[in-house]
Amino acid sequence: MTTVLAPQRATFSRLHAPTLCTLPTAVAENVHRVRAATTARIMAVVKADGYGHGAVAVATAAVAAGAGWLGVTDVGEARALRESGLSVPILSWLNPSGVDAEEAATQRVDIAVGSAEELRQLIADAGRPVRVHLHLDTGMARGGSPLDEWPELLRLARSGRGRVEVVGVMGHLPRADEGDPAANAAAVLRMRQGRDAVLRAGFGPVLVHLAATSGALTDPATHFGMVRIGAGLVGIDPSERTVLAGASRWTAPVVHSVLASPGTAVGYGGAHVTDRETHLSVVGWGTPTASLGSWRRMRASRSGDAAPDRGEGVDGPDRRRHRRGAVPRGTVATVFGPDGGAVPAVQDWARWAGSIPHTVVTGIGTRVQRSVA
Numbered sequence: 338m339t340t341v342l343a344p345q346r347a348t349f350s351r352l353h354a355p356t357l358c359t360l361p362t363a364v365a366e367n368v369h370r371v372r373a374a375t376t377a378r379i380m381a382v383v384k385a386d387g388y389g390h391g392a393v394a395v396a397t398a399a400v401a402a403g404a405g406w407l408g409v410t411d412v413g414e415a416r417a418l419r420e421s422g423l424s425v426p427i428l429s430w431l432n433p434s435g436v437d438a439e440e441a442a443t444q445r446v447d448i449a450v451g452s453a454e455e456l457r458q459l460i461a462d463a464g465r466p467v468r469v470h471l472h473l474d475t476g477m478a479r480g481g482s483p484l485d486e487w488p489e490l491l492r493l494a495r496s497g498r499g500r501v502e503v504v505g506v507m508g509h510l511p512r513a514d515e516g517d518p519a520a521n522a523a524a525v526l527r528m529r530q531g532r533d534a535v536l537r538a539g540f541g542p543v544l545v546h547l548a549a550t551s552g553a554l555t556d557p558a559t560h561f562g563m564v565r566i567g568a569g570l571v572g573i574d575p576s577e578r579t580v581l582a583g584a585s586r587w588t589a590p591v592v593h594s595v596l597a598s599p600g601t602a603v604g605y606g607g608a609h610v611t612d613r614e615t616h617l618s619v620v621g622w623g624t625p626t627a628s629l630g631s632w633r634r635m636r637a638s639r640s641g642d643a644a645p646d647r648g649e650g651v652d653g654p655d656r657r658r659h660r661r662g663a664v665p666r667g668t669v670a671t672v673f674g675p676d677g678g679a680v681p682a683v684q685d686w687a688r689w690a691g692s693i694p695h696t697v698v699t700g701i702g703t704r705v706q707r708s709v710a
């Protein structure tokens with residue numbers, strides 16, 4: 338008796354848990370699109386846990402598709418990649434928790450050095466030689482040493498030979514998302530000046546890298562020896578010039594379904610008032626709505642269209658049948674995905690929230706289970 342009842346009860350009460358599924362084939366496809374745009378090496382940047390998609394999953398897919406380097410913003414992130422068996426060169430920059438020189442050497446992590454102070458510290462700490470990339474500020478004031486401090490940096494690097502080994506020079510483009518090569522010209526020029534100074538100081542050969550996703554896709558003059566691709570791996574081109582493959586699908590169950598009469602106030606503060614009899618479905622996506630923008634903003638930006646959490650925009654297993662009717666509890670809704678049609682993309686959510694796609698994908702809470710397709 339119980340053996341018959343138990344599975345039935347489990348099937349009846351269990352809903353599909355909110356899940357973000359990373360799609361390695363999409364990551365691979367995005368690497369191939371970058372490959373088609375450049376002959377430079379490709380670094381897969383997997384900071385912020387691979388832009389919310391799982392650093393190891395994204396890195397593994399990108400390396401298998403031809404990325405020869407990995408990029409992170411903390412040596413601890415690099416450790417997790419090494420532990421998963423990834424053996425390609427890794428560069429870490431900004432390093433908010435500081436740099437343990439011993440660990441950098443052990444894990445074979447290259448360190449980007451953006452100031453004389455950081456370099457002095459690294460030289461003092463280094464037992465075994467640490468590979469460094471000198472980070473030039475190419476016009477963003479968000480990391481890197483300005484060109485007028487370059488002579489001091491190079492003097493230090495020379496004095497630290499044997500403890501630090503200069504193997505690269507990096508910059509970062511401040512305006513690549515404009516998709517206009519003219520906006521990059523000043524940074525490209527500065528990058529050349531920085532590189533030439535390094536070579537004149539007797540270092541070399543050095544790997545020079547300046548461009549991220551937008552520069553890689555829109556301006557070959559910025560490519561130098563390597564491009565660093567982060568957002569692009571997961572389907573985001575900040576310049577919005579190229580359509581890339583969305584690399585995740587977020588699914589969640591409908592947890593509540595109700596038929597509201599005209600004039601029903603919906604949500605906090607009555608953010609929406611129904612103007613007709615309306616089927617409302619609540620999707621339990623496992624993260625506070627505020628992190629994706631309020632109902633009010635979504636409604637406003639869709640100028641009266643169905644917002645996804647009204648139920649009419651959700652994609653269920655039998656969507657056609659439910660289009661004008663109730664989307665019942667237990668239906669699996671797609672919050673976003675690369676599917677097109679009625680299924681919103683990450684970019685749609687960013688627009689509704691008055692935000693950027695990066696914030697959407699990195700803002701998904703830990704209550705949302707992660708899987709890899």
Ligand SMILES: *Cc1c(COP(=O)(O)O)cnc(C)c1O
Nearest residue numbers: 382509549550565566567568569
């Ligand atoms: C985040 C980051 C990248 C990757 O940028 P995307 O636009 O996400 O490709 C590249 N370089 C640096 C220095 C970064 O901080």
